[in-house]
Amino acid sequence: MKYKYTLIDKQNRSVLGEGRSVGLGYGFCHREGDTFTTAMPITACKDYLNDQVYSEVTGKLARNHGFSSVRQDIFKDGWGYQAMSVLPQLGSKSAPSETHVKLLEGNYLKMQDCLNWFEQSCKSEQFTVIEKVGDNMFVVLTPIMWCGGTAMISLNGFMLRVSMYGFDKKDPEKSFKASAKKCEGCDYYMGNIWPKMERIMKDGPPKQDMTHCSPHNLGINGYYW
Numbered sequence: 001m002k003y004k005y006t007l008i009d010k011q012n013r014s015v016l017g018e019g020r021s022v023g024l025g026y027g028f029c030h031r032e033g034d035t036f037t038t039a040m041p042i043t044a045c046k047d048y049l050n051d052q053v054y055s056e057v058t059g060k061l062a063r064n065h066g067f068s069s070v071r072q073d074i075f076k077d078g079w080g081y082q083a084m085s086v087l088p089q090l091g092s093k094s095a096p097s098e099t100h101v102k103l104l105e106g107n108y109l110k111m112q113d114c115l116n117w118f119e120q121s122c123k124s125e126q127f128t129v130i131e132k133v134g135d136n137m138f139v140v141l142t143p144i145m146w147c148g149g150t151a152m153i154s155l156n157g158f159m160l161r162v163s164m165y166g167f168d169k170k171d172p173e174k175s176f177k178a179s180a181k182k183c184e185g186c187d188y189y190m191g192n193i194w195p196k197m198e199r200i201m202k203d204g205p206p207k208q209d210m211t212h213c214s215p216h217n218l219g220i221n222g223y224y225w
Contacts, residue, residue, distance in 0.1 A: 005034050007083055007133045011041040013090065017065035018045035021090035023100060023184075024161050028052050028074050029081040029139065036081055036139050039072050044087050046157035047216045050150035054215035057148065064216040079126070080142035080153075084160070101136045103164050108138055114163035115156070117172045119143060121201035149208030154219030155200075158193065162186050189221050196220060 011027065026049060027042035040052055048069075051062040055069040062069045074080065086096040086104050108130050115128040126143035133139055146156040165182040168175035177194070180186045200206070206225045210218075 003131070003133045005036060005131050005133050005139050007137060007139055008035065008037045009042065009083060011038045013041040013043060013087075015066045016041055016043055016045065016048065016090065018043055018090050019047065019065075020045045020185075022087060023097070024084070024104065024164055025087040026082045026084050026140070026157055026160070029083050030072070030074055031077070031079075031081050036083065036133075038083050039074050040067065040069070042083050042085055042087065044090070046154060046161075047219060049082075049153050049157060050215045050217075050219060053147055053150055053153045054210055054213075058210055062215055075144060075147050078144050080144065080147040082140040082142055084130070084138045084140050085136050096136060100164075104136065104138070105132075107164055107166055108132065110167040111160055111163040113169045114159055114167040114172070114176065117167075117169055118159065118197070118201065119145065122204055145205050148205060149210060149223075150213075150215050150218045151208055151220045151223040151225075152205050154221070154223075155193070155197070158186070158189070158220060192221055 021044055023044050025042045025044040028039045029036040030039050048067050051064055051067060051069040054062050055071050056075055059071050086100040088094050088096045112128055112130040119127050124143050124145050128143060129141040131139050146152045162176060162180045162183050165179035167179060180190045
């Protein structure tokens with residue numbers, strides 16, 4: 001099958017000390033035309049994307065759990081680009097979960113719908129596009145509103161992970177909360193994250209000052225403004 005985009009991934013995930021080490025994974029990419037090249041390992045631990053956003057925004061180096069992030073100008077054209085795939089357990093020779101792969105393959109357009117609903121609520125002029133580039137491999141064209149701080153990119157990963165279990169744009173709140181109950185570990189955080197989502201939909205993304213912060217664990221759950 002011929003795909004619209006090509007993804008090249010030569011990053012080494014094994015150097016990471018992932019906190020979450022299995023399931024849906026993501027990693028930022030460079031884009032040249034229709035070709036995307038990973039700028040970091042695709043990882044099930046979305047905190048590593050916090051590190052890369054921190055470096056892109058502040059220009060500072062971040063070293064956390066096997067990964068060193070530096071500014072690579074990956075947002076230079078006003079978008080972020082992510083590779084996305086269901087990953088096996090870090091260090092395991094087993095295949096990724098067949099159940100999770102089927103969920104991703106079957107629901108990636110619903111994941112796109114979920115992010116588009118939130119982006120529209122935030123009055124974004126850009127909208128996420130998710131394109132299949134191979135078996136269990138996708139690229140996510142990510143609006144810049146998600147790439148300005150660790151809180152927003154963390155929320156982006158959380159929403160992708162939750163909506164992999166389904167999303168109905170006719171009843172977005174109900175369906176999102178229902179999917180969070182199916183997503184291992186996600187429902188636990190919803191009581192804290194959902195009010196922040198409502199605030200962002202009302203007021204827009206927070207203007208996060210990352211001048212003096214440790215980015216790795218400063219995701220949407222732990223960020224307050």
